Every structure is written in C-alpha cells, then in structure tokens.
Amino acid sequence: MRSPIPDYLQEVLDDCRNADGGAVADYIPELASADPDRIALALTTPDGTTYCSGDADVEFSIQSISKPFAYGIALLDSGFENVLAKIGVEPSGEAFNEISLEENSGRPRNPMINAGAIAAHSFMDGKNADERAERFRERMSMAAGRELSYDESVFTSELDTAYRNIAIGYMLRTHNILETDPDDVVRGYIRQCSLSVTTRDLSMMAATLANGGVQPVTGRRLSGDRAVRQVLSVMMTCGMYDAAGDWMTTVGIPAKSGVAGGILGVLPGQVGIAVFSPRLDSHGNSTRGVKLFERLTEDMGLHLM
Numbered sequence: 163m164r165s166p167i168p169d170y171l172q173e174v175l176d177d178c179r180n181a182d183g184g185a186v187a188d189y190i191p192e193l194a195s196a197d198p199d200r201i202a203l204a205l206t207t208p209d210g211t212t213y214c215s216g217d218a219d220v221e222f223s224i225q226s227i228s229k230p231f232a233y234g235i236a237l238l239d240s241g242f243e244n245v246l247a248k249i250g251v252e253p254s255g256e257a258f259n260e261i262s263l264e265e266n267s268g269r270p271r272n273p274m275i276n277a278g279a280i281a282a283h284s285f286m287d288g289k290n291a292d293e294r295a296e297r298f299r300e301r302m303s304m305a306a307g308r309e310l311s312y313d314e315s316v317f318t319s320e321l322d323t324a325y326r327n328i329a330i331g332y333m334l335r336t337h338n339i340l341e342t343d344p345d346d347v348v349r350g351y352i353r354q355c356s357l358s359v360t361t362r363d364l365s366m367m368a369a370t371l372a373n374g375g376v377q378p379v380t381g382r383r384l385s386g387d388r389a390v391r392q393v394l395s396v397m398m399t400c401g402m403y404d405a406a407g408d409w410m411t412t413v414g415i416p417a418k419s420g421v422a423g424g425i426l427g428v429l430p431g432q433v434g435i436a437v438f439s440p441r442l443d444s445h446g447n448s449t450r451g452v453k454l455f456e457r458l459t460e461d462m463g464l465h466l467m
C-alpha cells in the first residue's frame with residue numbers, strides 16, 4: 163500500500179534519476195559492467211538513525227572515497243608531522259590521476275589525488291600491502307558498523323591495468339616520498355580502493371566524521387578531533403578534484419567522490435550523507451550524485467556558508 167505520508171528522499175531520487183549526461187568509468191574494466199541506472203541516497207544522523215531510498219543496499223567499490231579515511235588512519239599511525247612532511251594540503255586544480263608533485267620536494271599536492279593517496283597508504287601501519295589493506299578494512303568495518311570485504315574482481319581488474327598508478331608510485335619513490343617498494347604500495351592502495359560498500363555504509367562512515375570521529379551506533383571513538391578536522395579540511399578543498407570550486411559554491415560541504423559512482427558528504431555535527439549513481443562527469447564525479455546533493459542543499463540548506 164502506498165504510504166499517505168510523502169517520502170521526501172524517494173521524491174528527490176525520482177527527480178534526479180533521469181538527469182542527463184555522464185558515463186560509467188571504463189578505465190578499470192570491471193567497473194564498465196556496472197548498471198548505469200542504479201541510484202541511491204542515504205542520510206545518517208549523529209544518533210545513528212539512517213534514512214535511505216533507492217538501491218542503498220547495493221554494493222560497489224569505494225574507490226577514491228577510501229582516500230580521506232586512509233589519510234586519517236595515516237595521521238593516526240604515523241603522526242601529523244611525518245605525514246605533512248610528505249603530502250601537501252593544497253588543491254591541485256588538476257585531474258585525480260595527474261602526477262601533481264610539487265616541483266622541488268616531489269611532495270604530492272594533497273592526499274585526495276592518486277599521488278597523495280598512494281603516499282598516504284604507505285603511512286598506515288603494516289609491513290606490506292596485505293597488512294595495510296587489512297588494517298584499512300578493519301577500521302572501515304568499525305566505521306560502517308559491519309564487517310566489510312574486498313571485491314577481488316575489481317582489485318585484479320584494476321591491478322592488471324594500473325600502469326599510470328604504478329608510474330606515479332615510481333615517481334614518488336624517486337623523490338623518497340615512498341620509502342619502500344612502489345609496486346607493493348600501489349598494490350595495497352588498489353586493494354584499499356576495491357573495498358565493497360553500500361550507500362548505507364558510506365552514510366554511516368560520513369556520520370562518524372560528522373560526529374567528530376565517534377561511530378554513532380557503537381559510540382566507539384575511531385579518531386581524535388584534530389585528525390577529523392584535518393580530513394574534513396582537505397575534503398573541502400580537494401575532495402571533488404578540479405570541480406572543487408563548483409562543488410563548494412553550489413553544495414558547500416566537505417565531500418569525496420569515487421569512480422564507482424559514490425559520493426560521501428559531511429555536515430559537521432549534523433548529518434552524514436551518501437549517494438550512488440555510476441554515471442560520471444568529466445571530472446570523475448557522479449553526474450546524478452552531484453544533482454542529488456544540489457537538490458538536498460537547496461531544500462535543506464546544507465551549505466556551510
């Protein structure tokens with residue numbers, strides 16, 4: 163029976179469902195087979211209540227949405243000073259897969275582009291790719307509030323064609339930004355990107371950030387305030403890559419996108435939001451996902467300014 167109470171999230175979803183444009187990422191062969199018409203929206207409040215609509219329980223790979231979390235874990239495991247010495251915090255104004263290293267130091271400009279994220283991965287505890295990926299999976303499971311796992315087909319598919327990231331890894335090794343085997347670090351980074359999540363999971367992770375690092379359901383503190391502030395700050399300036407200015411003016415909250423079609427947004431103290439739609443724009447951000455956030459901002463006044 164149709165509910166007599168209008169479902170706001172469903173209405174937002176239906177409004178954005180047919181927005182034009184965008185194409186599923188195909189540089190990772192496994193992502194090319196995603197259903198382009200999937201769409202989902204989820205919101206989690208600081209008391210741990212999640213409101214969802216659409217395909218919110220469909221799994222997809224986290225991809226670049228892993229980057230802010232891996233950066234947070236790197237800060238925790240290796241300390242601010244060591245991480246900041248090797249990874250900058252300035253927007254690059256370039257695409258996510260550009261080399262974007264500072265001229266003399268060879269420091270990647272920020273931890274949201276691939277170069278900075280590959281470096282950040284190496285600062286998580288663990289002797290090798292498998293141990294670091296396992297550390298990442300455990301922490302992310304705590305934030306999601308359920309046991310997460312890796313998507314082996316996405317992982318092998320990306321690893322088989324990772325020439326560009328491997329090149330970035332070797333550049334980072336040349337500058338001593340990476341201090342170990344670049345093949346091993348890139349392998350761990352690619353595994354990190356292949357973590358399977360749902361839109362519901364991402365909204366819980368976003369709510370953990372909105373909550374200053376405390377998981378809203380378990381009440382467990384997963385990060386200190388200072389690391390959360392650092393992570394949200396780089397998400398705000400660099401999370402949407404070379405569309406960061408458009409995003410900040412139209413939506414206005416810290417966010418991070420991934421090439422499988424997810425976007426996670428955080429309104430500090432108030433709500434964690436996640437959306438999913440695999441069609442991407444030219445910056446690698448979900449076309450319909452951006453529309454969903456624009457609509458939510460318009461209706462609910464999410465914008466921080």
Ligand code: DON
Nearest residue numbers: 225226258355419420421446
């Ligand atoms: O390294 C890559 O290219 C992918 N594993 C992640 C890129 C990504 O998600 C960019 N975001 N929109």
